[in-house]
Amino acid sequence: MPSNILRQYFPFFSSHRSERCVYLDSAATSQKLQSVIDITQQYYQERTVNVHRSSHQLAASVTEQFEQSRKNIQHFIGAKSHKEIVWTKGATESINLVASGLAKNVFKTGDSILVSALEHHANIVPWQQVAQALNLQLEVMPVDAKGVLKLEESLQLITSNTAMVALGHVSNALGNINPIELIIAKAKEVGALTLIDGTQAVSHLAVNVQQLDCDFYVFSGHKMFGPTGIGVLYAKYDLLEQLPPYQLGGEMIKQVSFSETTFQPPPLKFEAGTPNIAGVLGIGVASEFIQLHRTTLLALEHNLYQQLLDTLSAIPQVRLWGDNVNSICVQSFTVQGVSHYDLAVLLDKHNIAVRVGHHCAMPLMEALGIDGTIRVSLAAYNNSADIDIFGAALTECIALLNESVNQMATDNTPFEHKQTRLAPIAESIKQAKSWDQTYRQLMLAGKGLARLQDQYKTDTTAVYGCESQVWIKCCIDEGKLVLEGDSPSKIVRGLLAVMFEALSGKTVNQVLVFNLADYLEALHLGKHLSQSRGNGLSAVVDKIIEYCQHQSPDKES
Numbered sequence: 001m002p003s004n005i006l007r008q009y010f011p012f013f014s015s016h017r018s019e020r021c022v023y024l025d026s027a028a029t030s031q032k033l034q035s036v037i038d039i040t041q042q043y044y045q046e047r048t049v050n051v052h053r054s055s056h057q058l059a060a061s062v063t064e065q066f067e068q069s070r071k072n073i074q075h076f077i078g079a080k081s082h083k084e085i086v087w088t089k090g091a092t093e094s095i096n097l098v099a100s101g102l103a104k105n106v107f108k109t110g111d112s113i114l115v116s117a118l119e120h121h122a123n124i125v126p127w128q129q130v131a132q133a134l135n136l137q138l139e140v141m142p143v144d145a146k147g148v149l150k151l152e153e154s155l156q157l158i159t160s161n162t163a164m165v166a167l168g169h170v171s172n173a174l175g176n177i178n179p180i181e182l183i184i185a186k187a188k189e190v191g192a193l194t195l196i197d198g199t200q201a202v203s204h205l206a207v208n209v210q211q212l213d214c215d216f217y218v219f220s221g222h223k224m225f226g227p228t229g230i231g232v233l234y235a236k237y238d239l240l241e242q243l244p245p246y247q248l249g250g251e252m253i254k255q256v257s258f259s260e261t262t263f264q265p266p267p268l269k270f271e272a273g274t275p276n277i278a279g280v281l282g283i284g285v286a287s288e289f290i291q292l293h294r295t296t297l298l299a300l301e302h303n304l305y306q307q308l309l310d311t312l313s314a315i316p317q318v319r320l321w322g323d324n325v326n327s328i329c330v331q332s333f334t335v336q337g338v339s340h341y342d343l344a345v346l347l348d349k350h351n352i353a354v355r356v357g358h359h360c361a362m363p364l365m366e367a368l369g370i371d372g373t374i375r376v377s378l379a380a381y382n383n384s385a386d387i388d389i390f391g392a393a394l395t396e397c398i399a400l401l402n403e404s405v406n407q408m409a410t411d412n413t414p415f416e417h418k419q420t421r422l423a424p425i426a427e428s429i430k431q432a433k434s435w436d437q438t439y440r441q442l443m444l445a446g447k448g449l450a451r452l453q454d455q456y457k458t459d460t461t462a463v464y465g466c467e468s469q470v471w472i473k474c475c476i477d478e479g480k481l482v483l484e485g486d487s488p489s490k491i492v493r494g495l496l497a498v499m500f501e502a503l504s505g506k507t508v509n510q511v512l513v514f515n516l517a518d519y520l521e522a523l524h525l526g527k528h529l530s531q532s533r534g535n536g537l538s539a540v541v542d543k544i545i546e547y548c549q550h551q552s553p554d555k556e557s
Ligand code: PLP
Pocket: 027, 028, 089, 090, 091, 092, 093, 120, 122, 123, 168, 170, 171, 172, 197, 199, 200, 220, 231, 360
């Protein structure tokens, strides 16, 4: 089945969008199968009932369908029994369920929990919080300079004190396939439990939990062509029996009196309240599709990934991260001298959807000594034209960003002297005739902004809520606001210059009535800023306003 034929199963690619979007962000969430949409819609349109409760025919039929989905997932991951499949709202909830349950019933003083430096926050923070609450040791399997798990050192960290090894099957940030078989085997030797986060794996690799012999395996429906809000916790049945319920009420109850409550056996014991019925039906259909087309999906992904690697390797400034051999079709990269945020902004203007930043793996970025990457994540529904378009756009964007560097001389004039030079920025941006001119003007404006000294780049000056790092330093001089700021992103620096031009030299009361949305509209900038960048700018303005509120003589009234 060639890739263009596979595309027909995903209505996203034939939707009536005026501009075509090259979707290279499937690791964030995948596009949805028509069959998933159909079964979800059918449930809401024609078959809406609750499951496991009512005895009428329709309820019985939907309950059967609901339980069939559980069996589909059992076969999808090779579990021994469908009773080992618990529905959750996603991988995050699955991990939290296991961590909190083990904290209550299983972990004991002296235990340590082992995670890897590659983990998604969802597979770090629940363990970290449990470790802190119970005074356990949290240890970290290290990675090398490219972000590949150091196997020997990792195996050595698994000792008789290790109670749990929690590891991603595939890194969401880099795409590496981890050697989970070897890690699980070593964990078994010392009697440690193992949880494998398969969120990025199940749509790309055939998984058999019995062969792996892991204790827990978790994933989410929305990364495997299925619905959002549905996820899976696989656990060996005896462990499910040991774990306490996660939430209480609804179908997980067997009997209630005011003196005592008894619970259903697993998996219902963990499924409190009305479940995401449509989601369960959807994930069941998605898993069937993947199983049926597994060989084709793998072949298509392999070819696409090779093309992506060739495309990226042909650009001299590009640095590839992670393992490019033992990998699913996800590639993270950085471009020398270019902020990943700026590249993403420009790629977005070419209608190319990629993800940039830390990918919910901040400790990994710290281990690699970078503040983020650009991640291209493919799925078998991508085609070779997508990668060609991406490659051409990437080359163009890098050229644009380099061009602006060369055109603009370094300027070391102290900050005070900059204020008058910032005055025409708004006008120059308003006059820009196209999006690339707008960004050129923004980058020029950013170049004119004095650098903030490193000593001022602290938690206090940091602005959270923007995709790039940003710092803002405010002070009042003779009743007027003085602003300084910085960012590694040329575009963000330009946006700061725009904001500073509007707000510097104003009184506190003038700042407090500033309307960001109106101002951006007046500059014709609103349409160029995506929601998250808009939000980032809002966060900058909010920080300035918060500062002014604390300065305002009216603040006590
Ligand atoms: N684990 C990995 C490896 C992921 O990539 C993600 C999501 O990006 C998660 C866990 C969390 O998944 P969810 O947000 O669906 O719960």
